[in-house]
Amino acid sequence: MATHYQSIWLRSVSSLLTMLLVSGAAVAQQLPLTIETIYDPEHRVNFSGQIPRGLTWLDSDRYLENERSEAVKFRLRAVDATTGTAQWVMDGQALEQALLKVPGMSASAAKSALRTGGFTWNPNYTALAISISNDLYVVDLGDREANTLQVRRLTRDPAPESMPSFSPDGNMLAFVRNHDLAVVDVRKGHEWALTSGGNSNLLNGELDWVYQEEIYGRGNFKGYWWSPDSSQIAYLQTDESPVKAFTILDHLPYRLEVETTNYPKAGDKNPIVRLGVIPAIGGDTTWMNLEHYTPTNMLVVSVDWSPNSQDLVVQVQNREQTWLDLNTIDALSGATEHLLKETTPAWVDVLGDPYWLDDDTFLWLSDRSGWRHLYRYSADGTLIGQLTDGEWEVRILHGVDKAGWVYFSGTERSPIGNDVYRVQLDGSQLTRLSMRPGTHNASFSPEFTYYFDTWSDVNTPPQVRLHAANGTPTRILAENPVNLLNDYHLSTPEFLQVVSRDGFTMEAMLIKPPDFDQAKRYPVFQHTYAGPHAQQVRNSWAGSSGMFYQLIAQQGILVWILDNRTASGKGAVSTWPVYQHFGKQELRDIEDGVAWLREQPFVDSTRIGIEGWSYGGFMTSYALTHSDSFTMGIAGGTVTDWRDYDTIYTERYLGTPQNNPEGYRLSSPRFNAADLHGELLLIHGTMDDNVHLQNTLQFVYELQKAGKQFELMLYPRSRHGVTDPQLNTHLRHKMLNFILDHLKP
DSSP: OOOOOHHHOOOOOOOOOHHHHHHHHHHHSOOOOHHHHHHHHHTTOOSOHHHHHHHESSSEEEEEEEEEOOSOOOEEEEEETTTTOOEEEEEEHHHHHHTTTTOOHHHHOOOOOOOOOOOOETTTTSEEEEEETTEEEEEEOTTTTTOEEEEEEEOOSSOOOEEEEOOOOEEEEEEEEETTTEETTTTTEEEEEOOOOOTTTTEBBBHHHHHHHTTTTTTBBOOOEOOOOOSEEEEEEOOTHHHHHEEEEEOOOOOOOEEEOHHHHSSOOEEEEEEEEEEEEEOOOOOHHHHHTTTGGGGEEEEOTTTSSSEEEEEETTTSEEEEEEEEETTTOOEEOOOHHHHHHHOOOOOOOOEOOTTTEEEEEEOTTSSOOOEEEEEEEEEEESSSOOOOOOEEEEEEETEEEEEEEEEEOOSSSBBBEEEESSSSSOEEOSSSSEEEEEEEEETSSSSEEEEEEEEEEEEEEHHHHSEEEEEEOEEEEEOOGGBBOOHHHHHHHHOOSSSSSEEEEEEEOOOOOSSEEEEEEEEEEOOOOOOOOOOOOHHHHHHHHHHHTTOOOOEEEEEGGSSSSGGGGGGGGGTOOSSSSHHHHHHHHHHHTTTTTTTTEEEEEEEETTHHHHHHHHHHHHSSSEEEEEEEEEOOOOOGGHHHHHHHHOOTTOHHHHHHHHHHHGGGGOOOOSEEEEEHHHHHHOOOOHHHHHHHHHHHHTOOOOEEEETTTOSSSSSOOOOOOOHHHHHHHHHHHHHHO
């Protein structure tokens, strides 16, 4: 018979065994991740949950929200910020019915318009423009109580209209057709041309490939700007005749389809641009005086209007981007006044337009100290003072309220997060408004009474909350509990810091297998990007990419992500070492990370792989041809010869090939193919119009001549990213199999 204490002990052991059995059963019941659950369009699981989409401030107290469902493509509601009460604005069903009432409108055209979306709102969100079968229509929201929509056709031309934009007063709609700028009266439907003579080599109000890709934002081909009073339009005229064309082929049709794009490669001639202003009602163009710049050595990198509609505010750089001028130009005469010049020890990034205040002073972002901070200037370019300072960055300037609070987002708390702050115009009372560590993305109401805060961290999918401007929580819009994450055996990523050989502290993230055993040795898979100021280590939800890393970890492989200094986001000063030479400094830092890994008792130092896409593909190609640290590498969309890439991006960092031929050669893996170490998988989209397939084929040729074996996977009709869901699923299977074959043979 057991004693009292023996009974207690036996009951405790029994309880412990029960807990272990239950726990073990729970683990056993957890589902494994698969490529299909992450990527396959028919079987993928939503690991990120649902948050409100299309949150757009209507005024200081109301916002627009887009609800989506299986039954209705979209449902727009105007929501009271304080109470959450909503009023119907428009939904897909009502819009389709309204479109079908338009004479000559087919059901297929109406449905196609709903599928493509692409609405352009007027400034007060009472009407929108939509393109249907190459013509523009305006949809008046009408009486919201009666749920009525009125649709009117604005244009009738077989040629498509692109880049529509309402005038600030909402009465006119500008657009580009056949490379010329035109305007239509929204109420009367009367249309008139503003420019003439446009053709494939002369673009009026339309950006070319390199300007939209590298300066004004990928996919943004709009090269014109309304004045605040709606009386004038500034526009760029782009002469493409000096630019050489590049040909891309679609190999799938029986007769190849040819696509030709004007694409200036490093060292080639850039397009020649002129900046003009024309009355919105039509008339002659006044060309802005930029004659003190050499046309072939000039980039017009930003165009804005002053609040009084009298002056343009124009930023100009030389083609190698070693300086930036901020100018004001009189819109009537074209006369130019220089306000300030930015320089650094390397290149100058474009950081946005001046933010004008009511007293004619303006706020300005600058990297001049090596760290991005806010400065205040008088209208004539005289520095008044610096608002923020320190070894951290201001990432986004949101604006200024009537009380003189300046709202911005930045990294004062952590370089791997993003927080919301405010500071007084004199630089005093710097206050962090966001509380929880992680990544906070803010969207402020027009009068800065409220802001949306979309927050996530590495373990938590995005959540959305409404805050008062002082940071006080007001309402939860979406707590977004993704409970199904508990069904999968996921690891908790660990954030680490690694000190490089010369003392720079690098941020890293490690994902261990969920059944990690300290006594075992594990192979390592490293993801990299490595490009200037392009962090990969972030305390934010990573969506399907994060799940892919978890899947690799579930295969018994350590996942390692390390930001070399030039990619770290720790100020412009951290990026400058890459100037004039890609790859060398990045690889040193990456190898310092590998050295740290090799010191860990749980790492199998004989099996370390690396993978990346675009600049990360270049970095993988460079690493495998300049180092013997890696067992395998996967290089997707890789640059292998920097002369193949476009002028504006490449020359920003390397200068021109004419001025830096040795830097280009030493930065290009193509010329070191004979030094390949490790197993290599090359992946490329055959219609990549950004990093051309030419890069991979040139590398392939050199590898073959050197007798080096490798694997190659091409994706037809894919561009710089493999976006077709079925092809992307195939791509992820290929990557995973290659990783397992060489890290866990």
